[in-house]
């Protein structure tokens with residue numbers, strides 16, 4: 001703390017540098033830049049609204065006129081209160097893996113950029129969104145080796161088109177346990193609760209402790225009874241297929257290290273590093289709801305910039321993860337020497353054709369964060385092979401270009417964030433948004449609203465839709481689920497990246 005004043009001075013200098021980079025980063029060769037400047041603050045505030053749109057349960061201080069209480073009896077058949085949480089997208093399934101990922105990303109954004117959010121009075125709403133999910137996850141974890149991973153069955157749910165407030169279909173429950181394990185679902189829930197425990201550490205120590213206890217139990221469960229939940233429940237491959245569970249265990253481990261500064265949690269990172277067959281690290285896996293390898297390795301390499309707990313910045317394990325992270329960036333940046341990422345025709349990083357936008361937005365967050373680590377730690381550049389290197393400004397420029405593209409700086413002049421910009425999708429694939437507030441159609445009657453050729457009567461503010469395909473094409477039609485369905489975690493990813501852009505100060509060196 002004795003370094004506070006010199007730290008503040010460095011912070012000030014960096015802020016000035018960042019302002020310059022920020023202004024410079026907003027200009028690129030694109031001729032449309034000047035007629036389409038992005039207002040990150042406004043976009044951030046709009047994106048935050050989607051968590052209000054997606055809330056299940058008994059709403060508190062609801063601000064969305066067309067939303068009301070729903071799913072009040074979820075969990076009741078097993079004596080649990082699973083009424084809270086958030087719907088995943090345009091339907092009414094509550095699936096723990098993507099929902100917990102939403103909370104983890106919001107927590108991460110708060111831990112790195114919480115003071116930016118505070119400046120624009122969005123820190124409390126962000127914490128509220130996390131708590132709405134972590135309250136649910138705690139209730140979904142009634143004993144150490146049992147975690148409820150889904151409420152609702154897509155086969156039933158997708159046969160209806162109803163508002164959440166009036167849905168009347170069965171809401172079956174699915175849980176993992178010792179015989180039907182799911183290290184991916186348990187690992188992500190653990191990561192969410194561990195990261196949230198840091199967020200709430202000072203403001204609500206009792207709640208924070210509770211979160212940490214559940215996070216630790218879930219971590220042990222995930223490590224002891226290994227398997228993917230989509231192996232235990234093969235039908236879930238059709239809705240939320242998980243490509244594996246080691247990334248979630250890595251993610252949970254590094255979050256628990258940050259939450260406790262207990263080195264024991266790094267043993268799994270060591271194990272994975274030593275496993276010649278694991279390709280998740282330094283590989284080409286883009287961060288998204290299913291794969292967190294790149295996020296986990298970045299959180300570990302953070303320790304090479306800022307000494308945290310008992311780990312020294314020079315420890316080999318830390319340096320190895322720093323190296324994986326550098327390689328990852330040396331693969332995804334354009335004109336990178338190991339370039340193996342793909343750009344769509346619209347210029348966005350390409351992952352796959354279901355919900356394409358999650359990839360550019362998530363990677364932009366990682367890229368911006370790394371550039372802020374570099375600036376805060378006075379790291380001049382990242383070296384790739386063949387004398388190719390990147391500065392923090394190079395990183396920032398690419399990330400901003402991706403974000404600006406998503407917000408409307410693209411050939412279609414379309415903002416893919418609903419409620420933001422002059423032109424945004426009108427036919428969002430979202431049951432609640434598509435049915436007028438004063439109509440209460442039954443399960444089958446509701447399909448008239450899916451088929452209707454009129455724009456949605458309600459604006460799903462803050463929804464980030466799936467977005468354009470690899471050819472840059474986008475057809476704004478409600479039945480076009482791959483492009484028009486928003487997901488709750490998409491908005492969390494966008495909130496994270498915009499929280500980095502709404503102000504120009506730097507990241508905190510340690511979380512706790």
Ligand SMILES: *[C@@H]1O[C@H](CO)[C@@H](O)[C@H](O)[C@H]1NC(C)=O
Pocket residue numbers: 060061
């Ligand atoms: C709801 O609003 C009331 C009145 O503004 C406030 O006291 C209360 O803290 C709010 N509750 C939540 C959960 O935000």
Ligand SMILES: *[C@@H]1O[C@H](CO)[C@@H](O)[C@H](O)[C@H]1NC(C)=O
Pocket residue numbers: 110111112113114115116506507508
């Ligand atoms: C850094 O930590 C301090 C003290 O915990 C907190 O007040 C501040 O908001 C944090 N800054 C960021 C960027 O989160």
Ligand SMILES: *[C@@H]1O[C@H](CO)[C@@H](O)[C@H](O)[C@H]1NC(C)=O
Pocket residue numbers: 175176177178179180
């Ligand atoms: C796990 O759950 C299944 C039901 O989904 C049940 O049949 C099985 O007995 C449970 N295993 C344990 C160890 O409780």
Ligand SMILES: *[C@@H]1O[C@H](CO)[C@@H](O)[C@H](O)[C@H]1NC(C)=O
Pocket residue numbers: 230237238241242243244
């Ligand atoms: C689900 O993912 C697994 C692992 O990546 C894969 O083997 C399987 O084919 C996928 N299932 C479906 C239905 O896509």
Ligand SMILES: *[C@@H]1O[C@H](CO)[C@@H](O)[C@H](O)[C@H]1NC(C)=O
Pocket residue numbers: 262263264265
């Ligand atoms: C670290 O965590 C391990 C495993 O949970 C535990 O056994 C050990 O006591 C912890 N160490 C400290 C210093 O808290």
Ligand SMILES: *[C@@H]1O[C@H](CO)[C@@H](O)[C@H](O)[C@H]1NC(C)=O
Pocket residue numbers: 447448451
């Ligand atoms: C909606 O459109 C689909 C496909 O065009 C059709 O099969 C279905 O019958 C229509 N439903 C209603 C209620 O109009």
